[in-house]
Amino acid sequence: MMKKVIREFECAMCGGCCASQDLVQLTTYELYRLSRHLNIEPAAFFEKYCVVAATSQNPMPHLYIKTINNACPFLKDNKCSVHEARPYACQAYPMRVYWVLTREMKDFVRAHYKLEDACSLFKLDDNDVLLGDYELLAQQTIAYWVDDAYFSMAAGEIDLSIPYRVADFYIHDKAMLDAAKRYVVNPEHPPTAYDSELAYAKITLTLQAAVWDTTSAFVETAGQEVGEDACIGKFLMMKTDEESVKAIRMLVESGRLDRARTLAIDSKARKDLCIVAALHGSSSDHLALGFTIGVEREILEDLTNNGKKPLYVFFKAQDEGKLAGFPLNIKI
Known part of the structure; x- marks a missing residue:
């Protein structure tokens, strides 16, 4: 059977994935966007909703939204109450890379959520090819790289303004966006992996300069x-x-x-x-x-x-x- 390319995944908005999470992946860049949407200070948002933790999927410390009985705190009446400012992971669902076979994505979702009765993903043929939002996934990757580098190097008091400023700069930097786009096409492919390693190293140095409070x-x-x-x-x-x-x-x-x-x-x-x-x-x-x-x-x-x-x-x-x-x- 010929594979069918699904360019845009149509979410059924069942709320199932929002109600079956241990933690909701977040980056500092998204934290600032959410705090502006809610009209509260980033530090207050962090104190009320967030935790820095390591997980089985990501052993490095990262920023997450704390859930309440496995549900996102912004899930109201089975709908997202911050939909316009929701995190990249929610916007990109179910995609984490640019393309994937539907059967592989179904296996991932089955392992993390109980959604087969509601999620429109399971209405697609196993051999279909899902394509994600190229620009969105690249921006998510950059924001994630920045947080990964910052929380790996931060010692003592955390200054959330530092990773936010660095992410805001590189998300609008064409060279960095191009590196992230090449990465999300296939993170395991050696040529793109080397490209992303150089990008990650540059991000780390930029963060260090920001910690030093110097122009770099x-x-x-x-x-x-x-x-x-x-x-x-x-x-x-x-x-x-x-x-x-x-x-x-x-x-x-x-x-x-x-x-x-x-x-x-x-x-x-x-x-x-x-x-x-x-x-x-x-x-x-x-x-x-x-x-x-x-x-x-x-x-x-x-x-x-x-x-x-x-x-x-x-x-x-x-x-x-x-x-x-x-x-x-x-x-x-």
Whole structure:
């Protein structure tokens, strides 16, 4: 039988999924939208309706709406009382990725809800292909990435305005939206996975800059080569634009670089690759510069003597002028 493509899932609005939840997935970005809709402060909304928790499906701490007897607190008379501002997960139901076979989605829904008598999903043929809302799923992914990174790095008091501001910026950033769209088409496909790893690392650095209360900018990198110097030994060289080199040089030569964060993440998409992301800043200048790159693990191990030495990174402009850079202390 030929597969039928269902481009828009038509919800029967039975309220069943809203009344059979342990927790309702939420992001900080959506919390702000809901709080505006209800005309209350975000902190008050968080205090009344939310919890930060880890679940069996998501072992990392995340933001959720607390349910009452397994029902969403905004379910009134079997209808959503905040429908215009409802969370992404509710808007996208039953989709979590851009496309899926109906039988696979039915299996997922059966495992989490008892909806077969009411949900219109079960009226579709098992071989139909469901397509989600591309833009909506990309926005949801970005908001989720931001919260995932923030709650993983936050220590002590949580400032919800930080992930909200970062999500609001990147949800309107075309490059980040494009990365998220490629991800939701197939999260397990290696090329998109690597793309999303770089995007996630950039989000993490932006959050760090916001925690530092600094203005952040990112250096665009192109091309890598390994060099060697009699004084510092082996180093990584990357090309960028002339203005970025000037900015890095000014920060380094000012002597006011007193903040730094470096991430070294094994790529799940390419086992031979590490994602290196670094952010350097000045608290007195309220400025931070960062970059994200993929480096072959073998090269990284050689440059750092298996993590025993810092990774020296230098940047040069196209005109081959004076170099600018700094050492990164990373664990590999």
